[in-house]
Amino acid sequence: MARVHLDLPDRFDFSTEIPLRVSDINYGGHLGHDSVLSLTHEARVRLLNKYGFTEMDIDGSGLIISDVVIVYKSEAFYGETMKIEVAAIEFSKYGCDFIYKITEKESGREVARVKTGIVFFDYSEREVAHVPEKFKAIFLSND
Secondary structure, three states: OOOOOOOOOOOOOEEEEEEOOHHHEOOOOOEOHHHHHHHHHHHHHHHHHHOOOEOOEEOOEEEEEEEEEEEEOOOOOOOOEEEEEEEEEOOOOOEEEEEEEEEEOOOOOEEEEEEEEEEEEEOOOOEEOOOOHHHHHHHHOOO
16 A cells, blocks of 8 residues: 655744643544644644734635645654644645644654645635735745
8 A cells, every 4th residue: 555755845934832632642542633633723823823814814815724644753642742843835826735744842753744735715705715925925935
């Protein structure tokens, strides 16, 4: 069976730290896949807030997640703090990808790599929207 491979970008636009809660741990005693997505969601919201945006209002448009990839590198456990780095890459006419690198803060152990494909959406018109220039300028200016 083919395995998914996810390369990391050379740089990340944002970093945040999130301690794992007991509700993030599954019956296997480690970080659950659903909580990995919740961690990336929280990191993405924090990134957007840094620039005065919300997921429903990025210079007039909202976001929709179009696809997700998770590649696990190691387990993570209750009480550990995750460092989540985020980069916006691969811009198209209607969206981009967010790449997340999740590591355990104290040891630096890589826990997971995640990609969420996003599409901009006009919720009032219920249709796909172009990437807002203000948003694109923030991330492309970091190149």
